[in-house]
Amino acid sequence: xxxxxxxxxxxxxxxxxxxxxxxxxxxxxxxxxxxxxxxxxxxxxxxxxxxxxxxxxxxxxxxxxxxxxxxxxxxxxxxxxxxxxxxxxxxxxxxxxxxxxxxxxxxxxxxxxxx
Numbered sequence: 001x002x003x004x005x006x007x008x009x010x011x012x013x014x015x016x017x018x019x020x021x022x023x024x025x026x027x028x029x030x031x032x033x034x035x036x037x038x039x040x041x042x043x044x045x046x047x048x049x050x051x052x053x054x055x056x057x058x059x060x061x062x063x064x065x066x067x068x069x070x071x072x073x074x075x076x077x078x079x080x081x082x083x084x085x086x087x088x089x090x091x092x093x094x095x096x097x098x099x100x101x102x103x104x105x106x107x108x109x110x111x112x113x114x115x
Contacts, residue, residue, distance in 0.1 A: 005034070007095070008046055012054075018068075035047040042102060043095045045092055051089075065085075066080065069081070077103050079097050081094065
């Protein structure tokens with residue numbers, strides 16, 4: 001699994017946990033759910049296939065969740081993430097750095113909840 005995919009799955013898991021949904025999504029399954037990934041200068045967008053493994057089964061009525069942050073590469077990059085949902089399914093994930101350009105390599109990260 002690539003470093004970006006590892007980070008994406010960790011963000012999705014943290015987001016779902018934060019809203020009280022247990023995903024149970026395994027690393028080995030994650031690649032099969034990605035429809036497309038596009039990088040921008042400041043970040044990326046990852047689109048997902050509609051799949052029950054990315055469904056909000058608890059019917060929490062949210063359209064996006066933006067309370068996940070990360071320190072990447074030992075704090076060299078400060079990042080934020082927005083998870084977008086449509087009709088109860090995770091539709092896509094946006095990741096971005098607050099300053100500069102998205103790192104070309106991710107060697108380490110730590111996630112946190114933005115209050």
